[in-house]
Amino acid sequence: MQNEPLGSKILSGLTVKSLLAEYPNSFQVLDWEGNFVSVTERFARFLEFEPKEIVGKSIVDFAHEDDKENTKYTFDSLGENPNIVNFENRLVTNSKEEVWIIWLLIPLRESKIILGFDRDVTIQKDISFEFLLQQQKYKSIFDNLPMGIAITDEKGKIIETNKTARTYFNIQDGELLNRTLNIRKYTLIQPNGSKIYPRNSSLMRALRHKEVIRNMEIGLIKEDKITWFDILATPIPMENFGLAVAFLDITQRRHAEEKIAYMAFFDQLTNLPNRNSLIDKLFPIFEEARRHGNLVGVLAIDLDNFKIINDSRGHDFGDKIIKLVAYRIRESIRVYDLISRQGGDEFTVVLPDLSNERDAAVISESILDAMTHPFVIDGERIFVNISIGIALYPTDGKDSNTLLKNADSALNLAKSQGKNCYVFFTEELQTVVAERLEIENRMRIAIIENQFTLMYQPKIDLYTKKPTGVEALIRWRHPERGLISPNVFIPISEETGMILAIGEWVIKSAIQTMRYWKDEGINDVSMAVNISTKQFKHERLISTIAENLKLFKVDPHDLEVELTESSVMENADAAVRTMQEIRKLGAKIAIDDFGTGYSSLGYLKKLPISSLKIDRSFVSEITSDKDSKTIIHAVSNLAHNLGLSVVAEGAETEEQVQLLAESGVDLIQGFYFAKPMTSEDCLQFLKTELGISD
Numbered sequence: 001m002q003n004e005p006l007g008s009k010i011l012s013g014l015t016v017k018s019l020l021a022e023y024p025n026s027f028q029v030l031d032w033e034g035n036f037v038s039v040t041e042r043f044a045r046f047l048e049f050e051p052k053e054i055v056g057k058s059i060v061d062f063a064h065e066d067d068k069e070n071t072k073y074t075f076d077s078l079g080e081n082p083n084i085v086n087f088e089n090r091l092v093t094n095s096k097e098e099v100w101i102i103w104l105l106i107p108l109r110e111s112k113i114i115l116g117f118d119r120d121v122t123i124q125k126d127i128s129f130e131f132l133l134q135q136q137k138y139k140s141i142f143d144n145l146p147m148g149i150a151i152t153d154e155k156g157k158i159i160e161t162n163k164t165a166r167t168y169f170n171i172q173d174g175e176l177l178n179r180t181l182n183i184r185k186y187t188l189i190q191p192n193g194s195k196i197y198p199r200n201s202s203l204m205r206a207l208r209h210k211e212v213i214r215n216m217e218i219g220l221i222k223e224d225k226i227t228w229f230d231i232l233a234t235p236i237p238m239e240n241f242g243l244a245v246a247f248l249d250i251t252q253r254r255h256a257e258e259k260i261a262y263m264a265f266f267d268q269l270t271n272l273p274n275r276n277s278l279i280d281k282l283f284p285i286f287e288e289a290r291r292h293g294n295l296v297g298v299l300a301i302d303l304d305n306f307k308i309i310n311d312s313r314g315h316d317f318g319d320k321i322i323k324l325v326a327y328r329i330r331e332s333i334r335v336y337d338l339i340s341r342q343g344g345d346e347f348t349v350v351l352p353d354l355s356n357e358r359d360a361a362v363i364s365e366s367i368l369d370a371m372t373h374p375f376v377i378d379g380e381r382i383f384v385n386i387s388i389g390i391a392l393y394p395t396d397g398k399d400s401n402t403l404l405k406n407a408d409s410a411l412n413l414a415k416s417q418g419k420n421c422y423v424f425f426t427e428e429l430q431t432v433v434a435e436r437l438e439i440e441n442r443m444r445i446a447i448i449e450n451q452f453t454l455m456y457q458p459k460i461d462l463y464t465k466k467p468t469g470v471e472a473l474i475r476w477r478h479p480e481r482g483l484i485s486p487n488v489f490i491p492i493s494e495e496t497g498m499i500l501a502i503g504e505w506v507i508k509s510a511i512q513t514m515r516y517w518k519d520e521g522i523n524d525v526s527m528a529v530n531i532s533t534k535q536f537k538h539e540r541l542i543s544t545i546a547e548n549l550k551l552f553k554v555d556p557h558d559l560e561v562e563l564t565e566s567s568v569m570e571n572a573d574a575a576v577r578t579m580q581e582i583r584k585l586g587a588k589i590a591i592d593d594f595g596t597g598y599s600s601l602g603y604l605k606k607l608p609i610s611s612l613k614i615d616r617s618f619v620s621e622i623t624s625d626k627d628s629k630t631i632i633h634a635v636s637n638l639a640h641n642l643g644l645s646v647v648a649e650g651a652e653t654e655e656q657v658q659l660l661a662e663s664g665v666d667l668i669q670g671f672y673f674a675k676p677m678t679s680e681d682c683l684q685f686l687k688t689e690l691g692i693s694d
Contacts, residue, residue: 297351556586616650636664
């Protein structure tokens with residue numbers, strides 16, 4: 001009996017208990033409704049459950065959602081017609097994986113239970129499904145590949161083509177092909193233009209010798225046009241199959257490569273060599289200079305205020321100027337000097353074989369002189385100035401990148417010194433550049449670590465001798481370098497865009513201080529904040545002011561926005577619109593540093609402003625320069641006639657204050673009355689001067 005088959009034992013009427021004891025890992029026991037009565041350790045591990053988590057539950061509970069109905073139907077049928085059945089379904093494991101099971105279900109009528117023999121066929125199912133899927137994919141991919149494919153037999157006869165190949169060669173779908181690699185409808189040519197003869201073609205040789213062909217270009221002449229193909233051919237190691245040939249249309253690529261080859265080395269607007277072309281030529285120039293002990297000059301040239309021309313006249317007009325400037329530079333340098341356009345309004349000139357720095361200066365002066373004559377464009381005379389930065393090989397650098405960078409640094413210095421000039425790169429300049437970079441990096445940290453603070457300088461009414469306002473002045477208290485002047489970090493913040501974050505912080509902090517002072521009894525004292533040019537143009541300025549006034553419950557009339565004369569006049573019409581928005585909020589506007597810019601008196605009367613601040617340079621010279629006193633007097637009269645008040649900043653002596661009073665100035669801001677102070681010190685100053693007790 002020990003070797004008797006399991007089926008025989010079942011038929012002999014063995015009890016389920018004895019079967020489980022003798023075959024503990026062979027089958028699962030379910031009741032007539034399909035609920036698990038007992039399960040094997042193997043089956044439980046397979047489904048990633050403990051046996052006790054399965055026993056008592058229905059097999060339907062573990063079935064895949066799509067197989068639940070079929071599983072339930074199978075067991076319902078067994079209850080009505082208890083015969084041995086095979087069926088398959090998917091079960092879901094504890095980790096939510098799907099497994100395929102083939103079941104042999106043997107119902108035991110007397111016991112009203114079902115023995116379920118399970119077999120995992122997941123792998124077989126995956127393989128079968130993948131095989132069918134791959135067949136479908138192959139057909140779809142083959143027919144829809146974006147390249148033509150032709151398959152030949154061992155004699156070169158084309159026996160199959162895909163849709164793309166049939167398009168290339170005008171083959172109709174379903175057309176019986178009577179073509180081989182030797183018989184063609186169209187002429188094929190090589191890249192050099194010579195005709196390809198069929199019997200001697202590389203494809204036939206590859207077929208005969210069972211070789212692989214890669215990266216072979218051929219041209220197909222059809223309707224007087226050439227379509228270029230990149231060919232890949234490979235032998236097919238199957239009976240009656242010869243060669244698989246792939247045709248990839250590269251016509252557009254060839255045209256693009258020709259265009260790119262030009263664009264990679266030449267500027268399309270001026271037809272001058274571009275930066276890539278220039279760099280390729282610099283190394284041999286440097287080597288020649290090294291052998292002969294000469295210098296090489298690298299000039300970085302940039303048009304002054306070209307953006308204004310582009311913005312006001314349009315890019316087409318600007319392009320015409322660029323082309324004319326390129327021509328004049330070319331005419332101003334030596335025949336063997338190199339000129340290239342770097343992009344935008346930037347040019348680079350390379351001066352080989354210089355004996356000394358003076359040679360570079362002479363050529364730079366020649367270029368500057370050429371720009372003194374007006375350009376005539378569309379009947380209009382236009383004057384264009386340029387700035388030039390000069391770096392020399394080998395003193396300022398021994399490789400192209402270093403020299404180009406140093407020439408750019410010298411160019412920036414030329415622009416900061418008033419433009420329309422040339423400047424040499426020096427070690428001192430290198431120090432300045434390194435210092436600027438360090439400050440820029442430290443500023444980013446300063447914003448994060450709140451190293452900025454505000455100081456407050458009162459404005460004194462000359463008639464009442466009482467403070468009527470204060471100006472918020474930003475300071476940078478660096479943890480290592482101490483106090484850093486705004487004259488150092490504000491220009492850098494403007495260039496890098498960090499001024500926007502700093503400016504928003506200043507507005508918020510100043511308005512918050514106003515709220516604190518008002519709570520301490522300070523009223524009728526305005527707070528002035530400086531707005532940078534970039535922040536003045538930014539779309540968030542109005543909302544930033546409005547949000548903080550609302551947040552800290554401050555009367556807008558107590559806030560004064562100070563704008564520089566130059567920022568307002570850069571685009572006067574747009575500036576007026578922004579200023580009107582500020583006035584709608586209720587805030588006042590002052591023009592700062594008045595007298596140093598280029599404002600139009602005609603526009604001045606249109607500006608919605610409340611006061612003018614005379615620049616400190618006039619105040620400092622009022623006792624020694626008669627013209628400064630005259631200017632201050634004239635500005636005061638002008639302002640009063642327009643209904644504006646006049647503020648003079650920078651007054652430090654009694655004599656200056658006296659002369660300013662005689663000139664009609666209304667308010668004074670300067671060390672004579674008060675230096676910039678912290679918030680607490682300024683609060684005490686205001687309380688004392690206004691007679692407010694703590």
